[in-house]
Amino acid sequence: MAIADYFQGFERKMIDVGENIQINTLIGGSGEEAILLLHGHPESYLIWRDIAPTLAQKYTVIATDLRGYGDSSKPKGLSDHSNYSKRVMAQDQVSVMQTLGFSKFHIVGHDRGARVCHRLMLDHPEKVLTCTMMDILPTLDMYEQTNCEFATKYWHWFFYIQAYDFPERFLGADPEYFIRNNLLKKATPEAQKNFPEEVLQEYIRHYSDPATVHGISEDYRASASIDLEHDTRDRPFTIQTPLLVLWGANGVVGNIWNVLEGWQKYASDVQGFGVKECGHFVPEEKPQVVLEALLQFLEEKKTKG
Template sequence: MNTIMKKYFPEFTQEFIEVEEGIKINTLVAGQGNEAILLLHGHPESYLIWRGIASQLAQNYKVVLTDLRGYGDSSKPEGLDNHSNYSKRVMALDQVKVMEKLGINKFHLVGHDRGARVAHRLILDHSDKILTCIMMDILPTYDMYEQTNREFATKYWHWFFYIQPKPFPETFLGSNPDYFIRRNLLNKATSDSVKDMFPQDVLEEYIRHYSDPRCVHAISEDYRASNTIDLEHDKIDRDKTISIPLLVLWGANGVVGNIWNILEGWKKFASNVSGFAVENCGHFVPEEQPQIVLKAILDFLKKR
């Protein structure tokens, strides 16, 4: 366990869990509760986004943090021609296998950004595994592509840059990792204390990962999959209704919440959904307002 893990997650133990031959998922585990919670991070980050939440959750639940395939310290395989090894179906199955190897058959699921997209596919493919789900700052990928407008394309330009054929995005996005990470994170955060929310050691850890060309390639493959094979899977499942309890949160000052009606959007696909905008918050909801998110998670789980 490295220094930053010890600083922010002192009670957690680390494992690298093999989910298929040659693919290992960086996993942190803590807590003694009867029920388990799996937390999935977003782009361009790692399990570190949960540093203001995870330890408190572990007081009452068994908490599992992972780096998604291709991110953080998890394996970063070369993308296949059809991007299928970075499909959300495969990335979701990674997480199911992690939980199974930990002896956990049912669990609560929490995801932000890319992690929420993996969570969406996970509850479509493995609903029997999920007790409840919380997704932050997204609508279904299919809807966001179909309803893209100039504002979204301008502010979420990386969605359309990453999907270009390799090695175009890898070459440019990987050329200055320090600049990319700082600009990406600090520009999308809108709460009052940005420096407090992204301390230097956390930024440096995100920069460390993004400095690895394999990570930039893997992230590009994640987005390429979202624009190809994931849309094929999502189109097939458009008529599926999510019946498990679902909570959706979004940043009141964020791009997604300002363009779309998040709650009404999810009500088209879920029969038991609630949610609200997190005030004084942009895109990085768990990092910008961890205490609000923590309370929302705990309140939601108590009500189910």
């Protein structure tokens, strides 16, 4: 199957968000309410291939590549990594939605995209109708509570944050090995069939670009520096946005932490569950479960006003 076949009926645009940054954007559907989909590492908008078309039957669906990923712009990181802060990456997405005519919208994120969702709720709460996040806890909590198991299985968190250009040289040396190793080892054996070869090749294509490896490294460097400063300042703030949190019941995050309780410390309206027989890549491993949970959540919050 060709990559375009996964998003039939969607239009692709490169949207200028300022400072010579363009965000690769797919738009589909025609509903009055919009849903913004944000992917995780080391992937692209393509993670939503089994979810976006169904959502587009009822909503306007926007799926983007984060800055530094996919086909979006990949600027050289600044010395303080601020141009890859989640604050800046969230503003990218707000600018995309404003350009498309949406002042309020639903957000759905997995992994790194969910961290952008977290910051988007903190910085722009008036714009977010609901938020769905998958397989994360707040970045600050995860760094503070790191143990040997987490450091071993999420080794890339601590490799990417090393100074330029150590991780870029090593992690970019064999893109195909890295992508196949990273994706397939974190998915359950049964779910590996959900990563067809053309999808893997698209992820490999992106990761073969040295600018992508640099952008991803800067994303992680920002998370271990300027993002922690922002998150520490905002820690007392209680999120009022309705949250749905999902995680892989067989994944690292769900095995180490109580994800639901973790988010209930920081938000007033939280629901969610661990997805059975699922590893880290929740939207790709169990798209039907995600779809059913998301549609039910959106309908419930719409009904309650």
